[in-house]
Amino acid sequence: MSDCIFCKIINGELPSAKVFENDDVLAFLDLSQVTKGHTLVIPKLHNETIFDLDADTAKKLFAVVPAIARAIQSEFQPKGLNIINNNGSFAGQEVFHYHLHLIPRYNETDGIRTKYISHQADYDQEDLKQIASAINQAVQI
Ligand code: AMP
């Protein structure tokens, strides 16, 4: 896509600090470096969100993620690593070319918060079954 900054990075029109590349996938450092080694993994095919991603592209994308995560782990010895994927502006997406953030975690004040507020008390087992069933019936593989 001509006005997509990640497509421009793939095409070499914009610079990037490349971490890994094959025919289908590119991994490069996020400019913001929330933590040291913060890496973006993207399919070369332009898809905006998880809702557009086809299974084959997803397969090729996720196939390289463990190796990149292990490389970050062996180089920088983080205590953990979050994989984050924002879909839609409401969910915090700013670049509309599908991407995974691999964010190594070093300490409690490293700039990322991943604690969620649980609403478990609002849902009993029957509610959970109904929600799960609705999603299950809508799955199209
Ligand atoms: P998101 O909010 O999930 O869409 O994340 C977009 C990410 O892309 C942000 O963390 C930005 O720092 C990062 N970003 C934007 N432009 C570039 C660029 N030219 N090179 C590397 N990372 C970028």
Ligand code: ZN
């Ligand atoms: Zn793109």
